[in-house]
Amino acid sequence: MWQVIMIVLVGWILVGLSVALVMIRRGHDVVIWLVLGVAAGPFAIALAGLGAYLERQIPVLKTVEITDQPRTDQLLTDRIRMLAGIDGSDAATHAVVAAATMFGARLSSVTLLTTLDYDTAFGASAARVDRIIGDAQAAAVRTLSAMGLRPHSARASGGAAEQIALSAASGHYDLIVLGSHRRRQSPLGSVTNRVAERSPIPGLIIPPARLAAATTTDATGLGTRENTP
Structure with a gap:
């Protein structure tokens, strides 16, 4: 009897967590979907369907606010237009x-591009x-402003x-x-690795300040990566 209960319980949790991982990778909140996955089990599939529907109701927040900035198409082509994930x-x-x-x-x-997960963006x-x-x-804007730069502010959902x-x-x-x-590699994969795999333009991956001395040049041409064991 207890064996049957344990099998059902493990199956319940595994199905729920599988659904949760799919939704997290689609850009939903980690904590919310881990809790829903464990609690709802197979019923999380229905919740995921609802979540996928609601994704289409959320505007993609890609507006960019620029103050006194020159148009990028008026800039010299040999200068660099940099996009940074913040x-x-x-x-x-x-x-x-x-x-x-x-x-x-x-x-x-x-x-500076900041991405909100769907659950935060919905109804906000x-x-x-x-x-x-x-x-x-805020911190990046303050430091860049002190350097004489005026960064653009961009946002997206997903x-x-x-x-x-x-x-x-x-x-x-x-x-x-x-x-x-x-961070240690997770089932979701790191954001940096996934961007490097999909990006059509070169990327520069910079480790935290305390690890900056322990980097090597990436042989793929995508920039620098951590020299981790």
Whole structure:
């Protein structure tokens, strides 16, 4: 009897977690869907269907607010239009600042892209979205402004890797910059690796400041990667 109960319980959890992992990879909130997966089990499939439907009701927040910025099509073609993924972490901020320092006057524009998961974006007011984006990008904006740069602010909803890759394919950028968090590989795969696989333009992956001395040049031409065991 107990064996049957355990088999049913394990199957319940495995099915629920499988659905949860699919939804998380699509750009939904990690905590919400892990809880739903364990609690709802097979019924999470129906919830996932509802979530997929609601995705289509959420506007893709790709508006870019630019203040006194020159149009990118008026810039010299030999200068670099940089796209940086910003999630509010120290690693992301360090990456964009390090890249800006590296390229200096060769930069024609810097765009900070922050991605919201669908569950955060759904039903959120414009003021709340602005606050979330502003908080995530604040440190990078302050530092870049002190360097004399005026970054663009961009936002999107969905999976971070997918949205960064889509932006990279838009033709408006020449280089992607991402910060590496040096997390262990997960079933979801790291955002940086997934972007590198999908991006049509070169990428620069910069480790946290304390690990900057332990990097090597990536042989694929996608930039630098961590020299981890």
